[in-house]
Amino acid sequence: MRLWTIPQLAWVGLAVVTCLPQVWGEELWPAPITVTGKSACAQCEGIAKGHDIALTTENGVTFVLKGKGDDYKAAHKVRKQGKVITATLMGAITPMSNDAGEPYLEAAVSGVQIKSDGVNMPVTIAGKSACAQCEGIAKGHDIALKTQSGITFVLKGKGDDYKAVHKVRSEGRLAVATLSGAIAPRQNEKGQPYLEAQVSTIKLAPAAPVTVMGVSACAQCEGIAKGHDVALKTENGVIFVLKGEGDDYKAVHQVRSEGKTIAATLDGDLKPMKNDKGEPYLEVRVSTVKVAA
Numbered sequence: 147m148r149l150w151t152i153p154q155l156a157w158v159g160l161a162v163v164t165c166l167p168q169v170w171g172e173e174l175w176p177a178p179i180t181v182t183g184k185s186a187c188a189q190c191e192g193i194a195k196g197h198d199i200a201l202t203t204e205n206g207v208t209f210v211l212k213g214k215g216d217d218y219k220a221a222h223k224v225r226k227q228g229k230v231i232t233a234t235l236m237g238a239i240t241p242m243s244n245d246a247g248e249p250y251l252e253a254a255v256s257g258v259q260i261k262s263d264g265v266n267m268p269v270t271i272a273g274k275s276a277c278a279q280c281e282g283i284a285k286g287h288d289i290a291l292k293t294q295s296g297i298t299f300v301l302k303g304k305g306d307d308y309k310a311v312h313k314v315r316s317e318g319r320l321a322v323a324t325l326s327g328a329i330a331p332r333q334n335e336k337g338q339p340y341l342e343a344q345v346s347t348i349k350l351a352p353a354a355p356v357t358v359m360g361v362s363a364c365a366q367c368e369g370i371a372k373g374h375d376v377a378l379k380t381e382n383g384v385i386f387v388l389k390g391e392g393d394d395y396k397a398v399h400q401v402r403s404e405g406k407t408i409a410a411t412l413d414g415d416l417k418p419m420k421n422d423k424g425e426p427y428l429e430v431r432v433s434t435v436k437v438a439a
Contacts, residue, residue, distance in 0.1 A: 179239075181209060182232045182261065185225045194244050199225045199258070201233060205269050205329055208250040209233070210242070213258060221258040230261040269325045271299060272351065275315045284334050289315045289348070291323060298340040299323070300332070303348060311348050320351035356412045358386060359438060362402045371421050376402045376435065378410060385427040386410070387419070390435060398435045410435040 183203040188194045188210045199211045199222055211218075211233050221231055236256040243249050273293035278284045284300045289312055291299045301308075301323055311321055326346040333339050360380040365371045365387045376399055378386040388395075388410055398408055413433035420426050 179235045180232055181235065182230065183207075183209070185221065185227065185229045185231045187226050190226065192244070192246070193248070193250055194242065194252070198222075199231075199233075200250075201231060203269065205325070210250055210252045211255045211258065212252065213255040215257070217258050218255060221260055224260065232259045232261055233257070269329075270322060271325065272320065272322045273297075273299070274318050275311060275321045276318065277316045280316060282334070282336070283338075283340055284332065284342070288312075289321075290340075291321060300340055300342045301345045301348065302342070303345040305347070308345060308348055311350060314350070321348055322351050323348040355433070357409055358384075358412065359407065359409045360384075360386070362398065362404070362406045362408045362437075364403045367403060369421070369423070370425075370427055371419065371429070375399075376408070376410075377427075378408060387427055387429045388432045388435060389429065390432045392434070395432065395435050398437060401437070407438040408435055409438050 181201060181203060183201040186193070186200040186202065188198045188200040189196055191200060193200045193208055194210045196210075199213075199218070201209045201211055203209075221229070233253075233255045234257040235253045237254045240252045241249060242252050271291065271293060273291045276283070276290040276292060278288045278290040278300045279286055281290060283290045283298055286300075289301045289303075289308070291301055293299070311319075323345045324347045325343045330342045331339060332342050358378060358380060360378040363370065363377040363379060365375045365377040366373055368377060370377045370385055371387045373387075376388040376390070376395070378388055380386075398406070410432045411434045412430050414431045417429040418426060419429050
């Protein structure tokens, strides 16, 4: 197998990040990798040896899929019909080249679904935002997006959603962008590769809610803070003073002095505070709070 050029390596990186599902939580992408594209017969189309299912994404990345199950067999029967299929990958994704030196990616699949005839879904990427020039990625203060797999995009756009993300790009926020047009492999002055693309839409990803758990108390009764709010003491000694209004908050408020184990979902910024004795605590509003089962 021959060595791949930098543009081809960038192409591989694009394929990997294109497959990443946008699942947000404590882990950025805990779900399996899926990829969507048009089906073909790998050998019949001169992509690779063997009559496996080939899948080509909207941006031209080609996978050769290996599998055994009934769903794979069903997709295999209609692979020449240019169906839009979605495959769930398992194991390693292996960069390969055929006899003509054309690159493709080989992967085993755990499942394949036939979606429809017609056009593929648009390419969507996700990662942490940055300022391209401030971080030394590229010239111009465009939005840079760094994916979990280490691929960096420099994104060009004009709409209100682009402008909104552009304002906070240096904060390292998670963002999701839908690409439009060609994706161009580039290098900066240090020879570091990145991918440049136009975006049709970009938005900040919703942050996963933060939940804390601990023993309840009355903030003022325990000398934690002024006001008879619900206090929550975590196992590792962090003290929260919780502000809320709903029925669930009122229910916990009534039993706060009983040392119940409670779980609270935070809503808004944490405010570091100190009481009259100089003892620290965190004040925060809650969207929900309940006594743990």
